Structure formats: structure tokens, C-alpha cells
Amino acid sequence: MTVRLDDLDRKILRAIQRDASQSLDDIAREVGSSKTPVWSRIRKLRGAGIVGRQTVILDAEALGFEACFFVLIRTSEHDADWQSRFLETLQARPEVQEAHRLAGDIDYILKVRVANARAYDAFYQSLIRQVRIHNVTALLSMEELKSTTDLPL
Structure with a gap:
């Protein structure tokens, strides 16, 4: 199933794939929208399976996995x-x-x-x-x- 994405969806996805820990206010400001529509879009993208689990990227070498x-x-x-x-x-x-x-x-x-x-x-x-x-x-x-x-x- 393909989900149609508009420009705002793509902006939101670019913002959260770069840094998913930023606040809704920061994402909204970056994409030129307000907080409520951004939150609704992120929920819609999660529901469609486009946005999966959130995680943290660790530095393998710093942890001894050289x-x-x-x-x-x-x-x-x-x-x-x-x-x-x-x-x-x-x-x-x-x-x-x-x-x-x-x-x-x-x-x-x-x-x-x-x-x-x-x-x-x-x-x-x-x-x-x-x-x-x-x-x-x-x-x-x-x-x-x-x-x-x-x-x-």
C-alpha cells in the first residue's frame, strides 16, 4: 500500500529522520507549520507504517567495537x-x-x-x-x- 505524501509530509520526515529527539515546536518551526498539524501528520505517518520505532545511534568505536x-x-x-x-x-x-x-x-x-x-x-x-x-x-x-x-x- 502506497501512501501519498505531500511537501509538508516530506519536510516533517526529513526533520525527524535527521533528529527524532527534537520537540514538536522545533519541528513545526523548521517545516513552517504549527504544532497540531505536525503532530497529526506524524501520527498519520506512524499509522501508515512509514515512521517506525525511534532509537539512538551509538558510536561503535567509542564503545570498543572497533x-x-x-x-x-x-x-x-x-x-x-x-x-x-x-x-x-x-x-x-x-x-x-x-x-x-x-x-x-x-x-x-x-x-x-x-x-x-x-x-x-x-x-x-x-x-x-x-x-x-x-x-x-x-x-x-x-x-x-x-x-x-x-x-x-
Whole structure:
């Protein structure tokens, strides 16, 4: 289901995706409206599923998670039982920040945040004990050049 957005909706979405902690007064002032219509629009956008949960972005490196690995996974297993076990394994691992099923030569890609290479190895050893994987390639990110959760509205 597609929800029609007007210019005010887009302005509100840009404002809250940049900083969801700002007050309704601040958002209203920024988008050139008053508080009540802004609140109504945000409620409508939440109800439509466009606006989800609010969270805080933490600094991984400041918290000691200095290594970011992109893990490429190939598997020869594609049955429903294996996929279910794989998904449960990923859901249970807090190191996995993102997981995507891909089209092409690689079946899955994971974004894994850990303290260091030793912690990655522990993650890897645990993963292959829990699910059968044909091939794993880990790529260490040397530098994050861009990271955003903002959508181009």
C-alpha cells in the first residue's frame, strides 16, 4: 500500500529522520507549520507504517567495537529448515547489525561489529558450528566513508 505524501509530509520526515529527539515546536518551526498539524501528520505517518520505532545511534568505536566486517556467505543449502536455522542464528547474534539475502554468486552478506579480529574469529567459529555454510569470506572495513539511515525524500 502506497501512501501519498505531500511537501509538508516530506519536510516533517526529513526533520525527524535527521533528529527524532527534537520537540514538536522545533519541528513545526523548521517545516513552517504549527504544532497540531505536525503532530497529526506524524501520527498519520506512524499509522501508515512509514515512521517506525525511534532509537539512538551509538558510536561503535567509542564503545570498543572497533572492527567492522562484511561477511560474504555462500551456501549449498537452500531448504526451508536450513534457512530457518540460519535466520534464528543471525537473530540471536548481537554482533550482526545487518543481514541481506542476495541475488548473484553470493547468497548472503552480513555486517558484523566486533572489538577485533579475535572477536570476529569467535563469532565465525560459533556461526559455522550452528549452521552448515559452504564458503565464508570476511572483509575488514578499513574506514567508514559514509553511513546514514536517512532516505532521500
